[in-house]
Amino acid sequence: xxxxxxxxxxxxxxxxxxxxxxxxxxxxxxxxxxxxxxxxxxxxxxxxxxxxxxxxxxxxxxxxxxxxxxxxxxxxxxxxxxxxxxxxxxxxxxxxxxxxxxxxxxxxxxxxxxxxxxxxxxxxxxxxxxxxxxxxxxxxxxxxxxxxxxxxxxxxxxxxxxxxxxxxxxxxxxxxxxxxxxxxxxxxxxxxxxxxxxxxxxxxxxxxxxxxxxxxxxxxxxxxxxxxxxxxxxxxxxxxxxxxxx
Ligand SMILES: [Zn+2]
Numbered sequence: 438x439x440x441x442x443x444x445x446x447x448x449x450x451x452x453x454x455x456x457x458x459x460x461x462x463x464x465x466x467x468x469x470x471x472x473x474x475x476x477x478x479x480x481x482x483x484x485x486x487x488x489x490x491x492x493x494x495x496x497x498x499x500x501x502x503x504x505x506x507x508x509x510x511x512x513x514x515x516x517x518x519x520x521x522x523x524x525x526x527x528x529x530x531x532x533x534x535x536x537x538x539x540x541x542x543x544x545x546x547x548x549x550x551x552x553x554x555x556x557x558x559x560x561x562x563x564x565x566x567x568x569x570x571x572x573x574x575x576x577x578x579x580x581x582x583x584x585x586x587x588x589x590x591x592x593x594x595x596x597x598x599x600x601x602x603x604x605x606x607x608x609x610x611x612x613x614x615x616x617x618x619x620x621x622x623x624x625x626x627x628x629x630x631x632x633x634x635x636x637x638x639x640x641x642x643x644x645x646x647x648x649x650x651x652x653x654x655x656x657x658x659x660x661x662x663x664x665x666x667x668x669x670x671x672x673x674x675x676x677x678x679x680x681x682x683x
Pocket of ligand 1: 603604605606607608668669672673674675676
């Protein structure tokens with residue numbers, strides 16, 4: 438049940454989701470992999486929308502070079518763990534929700550345990566190897582993966598529902614090479630908003646999800662495109678002869 442305070446706090450979105458939808462958000466637990474460029478806007482907007490439990494995982498320390506885009510962190514946080522900085526900011530934004538933080542690197546050996554009983558995974562990572570781990574974990578647990586990725590003024594997002602839609606390995610069988618890529622803060626801001634919007638819609642059962650569609654943002658020319666994607670029957674993660682068992 439929602440308290441009087443919650444009914445007030447979320448009044449303007451209860452007009453969209455109804456009290457039942459807001460209660461669903463309150464009961465939900467989302468796993469946010471990364472408290473950086475994408476993790477910042479995603480966690481801020483999910484926190485203020487009243488998602489009951491947010492679990493953030495990150496291993497890094499706030500550095501000066503992060504601050505052009507990682508809006509959870511400020512100048513005085515330099516040298517602090519990103520998880521500690523994130524916990525402080527998100528709790529200040531909304532003390533009515535639970536923020537859990539874990540300081541670790543996600544890999545194939547710990548992802549199942551880390552994700553626990555979360556209702557969905559937000560991919561706020563900066564590399565494909567970890568994204569594949571998240572993808573396989575989402576499939577194993579039969580929970581959605583809200584994918585987002587950025588580079589420079591370009592970004593992409595999609596929503597993966599295991600068993601129903603194309604997964605990340607169907608769409609991107611090979612990881613792009615690892616690199617230090619250029620980025621301006623508005624790009625993760627924009628893509629993070631798409632991911633947060635998808636998660637809120639999924640949890641409240643609102644609208645149509647970005648499934649079997651890859652949303653592409655070209656900020657250089659202010660152009661939006663959508664590519665239809667299909668499940669690959671030969672996919673090692675979700676296909677008929679799957680080999681990934683994370
Ligand atoms: Zn697949």
